[in-house]
Amino acid sequence: MDQAPGIYKQMHLTVVGTGYVGLVTGTCLADAGHSVTCIDIDQEKISRLNKGDIPIYEPGLEQLVKHNVAAGRLKFTTSLAEALPATEVLFIAVGTPSAADGRADLRYVFTVADDIGKHLDHYIVVVDKSTVPVGTAKQVTERIQRHYQGDFDVASCPEFLREGSAVDDFFAPDRIVLGVRNDKAGDILLDVFKTIKGQKVLTTIESAELIKYASNAFLATKISFINEIAQICERSGADIEEVAYGIGLDNRIGPKFLKAGIGWGGSCFPKDVIALDQMAGDGGYDFRLLKAVVEVNSNQRGHFIKRISDQLGGTLAGKTLAAFGLAFKNNTDDIRESAAIDIIEQLIAAGATVKAFDYKATDNARAALPTSVLYPADPYETARQADALLVLTEWKEFKELDWIKLKSLLRQPVVFDGRNLLKPATMRELGYSYYSIGR
Numbered sequence: 001m002d003q004a005p006g007i008y009k010q011m012h013l014t015v016v017g018t019g020y021v022g023l024v025t026g027t028c029l030a031d032a033g034h035s036v037t038c039i040d041i042d043q044e045k046i047s048r049l050n051k052g053d054i055p056i057y058e059p060g061l062e063q064l065v066k067h068n069v070a071a072g073r074l075k076f077t078t079s080l081a082e083a084l085p086a087t088e089v090l091f092i093a094v095g096t097p098s099a100a101d102g103r104a105d106l107r108y109v110f111t112v113a114d115d116i117g118k119h120l121d122h123y124i125v126v127v128d129k130s131t132v133p134v135g136t137a138k139q140v141t142e143r144i145q146r147h148y149q150g151d152f153d154v155a156s157c158p159e160f161l162r163e164g165s166a167v168d169d170f171f172a173p174d175r176i177v178l179g180v181r182n183d184k185a186g187d188i189l190l191d192v193f194k195t196i197k198g199q200k201v202l203t204t205i206e207s208a209e210l211i212k213y214a215s216n217a218f219l220a221t222k223i224s225f226i227n228e229i230a231q232i233c234e235r236s237g238a239d240i241e242e243v244a245y246g247i248g249l250d251n252r253i254g255p256k257f258l259k260a261g262i263g264w265g266g267s268c269f270p271k272d273v274i275a276l277d278q279m280a281g282d283g284g285y286d287f288r289l290l291k292a293v294v295e296v297n298s299n300q301r302g303h304f305i306k307r308i309s310d311q312l313g314g315t316l317a318g319k320t321l322a323a324f325g326l327a328f329k330n331n332t333d334d335i336r337e338s339a340a341i342d343i344i345e346q347l348i349a350a351g352a353t354v355k356a357f358d359y360k361a362t363d364n365a366r367a368a369l370p371t372s373v374l375y376p377a378d379p380y381e382t383a384r385q386a387d388a389l390l391v392l393t394e395w396k397e398f399k400e401l402d403w404i405k406l407k408s409l410l411r412q413p414v415v416f417d418g419r420n421l422l423k424p425a426t427m428r429e430l431g432y433s434y435y436s437i438g439r
């Protein structure tokens with residue numbers, strides 16, 4: 001086995017759940033020199049991975065998977081029982097979607113905990129990497145103990161990667177939060193991440209669990225806040241880009257997550273914000289700010305759709321709209337809770353015909369959107385004979401398109417830029433009626 005240079009101590013790690021988080025975490029830990037087995041219950045996913053076919057799009061990931069499989073440090077299997085005997089540290093990275101009441105649905109986490117308990121026969125550290133409510137590590141401990149009474153530890157190491165730059169984020173994180181019950185588990189986890197740059201923050205398990213939710217809730221709050229300011233800009237003549245820049249230079253605030261637009265979505269913010277609100281409620285506290293953050297986000301999409309309708313003569317019925325973007329953000333194929341998908345569904349419900357284009361997310365969108373949506377092969381065909389063009393995902397590639405040609409293909413030169421991707425002055429010079437957010 002090829003041991004990566006600089007590795008402090010190679011360990012045998014298992015990652016259960018080979019989705020966006022599990023596959024990136026497992027692959028990057030293998031690249032850091034550890035011996036890693038990635039497990040999933042999805043047989044098809046594991047078969048594809050064993051053939052070198054990567055089921056998700058994430059920049060740099062495919063190359064890294066292939067390199068580490070070839071080096072003998074990374075394996076894929078569906079069998080936890082097979083991987084467990086050699087395992088020193090096991091990461092749980094399965095999904096924690098919203099249950100019907102908004103609480104995190106922990107059934108996948110608990111299934112893994114039960115399986116671990118049934119097959120465990122030696123000390124390991126079980127690490128919750130999935131985003132889970134405060135108190136989950138205790139419940140995972142109890143589930144394992146139903147089957148196994150020997151010594152083991154449960155810890156919390158929440159994941160902060162951003163889809164679209166997940167590999168880079170893994171190797172240069174702002175911090176690695178390690179919630180542990182004792183020094184033994186803490187020292188083992190420090191060894192796991194020994195060669196990864198970034199500050200290690202040792203906390204109680206409960207604090208680690210809450211840090212993840214509080215981080216996502218705060219970021220969502222920043223975006224909803226700037227979208228509220230954008231509303232004031234539209235009513236006062238101020239420009240949100242200038243205002244956000246001016247605010248962001250204050251280092252107590254910082255420039256990131258101050259981009260006005262059609263709001264946040266994705267696989268994490270929506271479910272985590274609601275789960276945190278539920279968690280607060282379960283503890284007898286009404287988290288009013290968070291409820292407003294959600295409401296503002298939802299209204300932002302409504303304002304955008306209303307503006308399109310108003311500018312196109314008061315109705316969307318019979319209109320053909322070209323949607324640029326389906327993914328919840330650029331550089332990913334992930335459409336979970338994507339604002340683009342939600343908006344397209346609302347446009348169709350209002351009687352519009354939608355043609356959509358995305359650089360990576362079309363296959364996923366096809367499975368989620370009504371069958372009436374058309375997916376031309378390129379942006380220009382998407383724009384052809386449309387009554388308006390909508391920018392719904394901030395793919396940088398959209399900026400580089402030939403906007404003179406696009407204008408000639410549209411039925412009328414109208415652009416609604418939900419991501420403030422394009423420059424208003426340039427678009428007006430080109431002869432477009434151009435609408436964006438807060439400017």
Ligand SMILES: NC(=O)c1ccc[n+]([C@@H]2O[C@H](COP(=O)([O-])OP(=O)(O)OC[C@H]3O[C@@H](n4cnc5c(N)ncnc54)[C@H](O)[C@@H]3O)[C@@H](O)[C@H]2O)c1
Pocket residue numbers: 016017018019020021022039040041042045093094095096108111112129130131132159160161162163267268
């Ligand atoms: N996606 C992100 O950007 C991100 C970032 C930070 C944290 N998180 C959190 O990480 C967790 C995983 O998110 P994701 O986006 O990777 O989810 P995902 O849906 O992409 O992947 C989850 C995987 O777990 C597998 N799985 C489910 N039950 C299993 C079981 N019993 N045994 C083995 N595999 C099983 C599923 O088949 C799936 O492949 C969630 O809690 C999420 O909130 C996600």
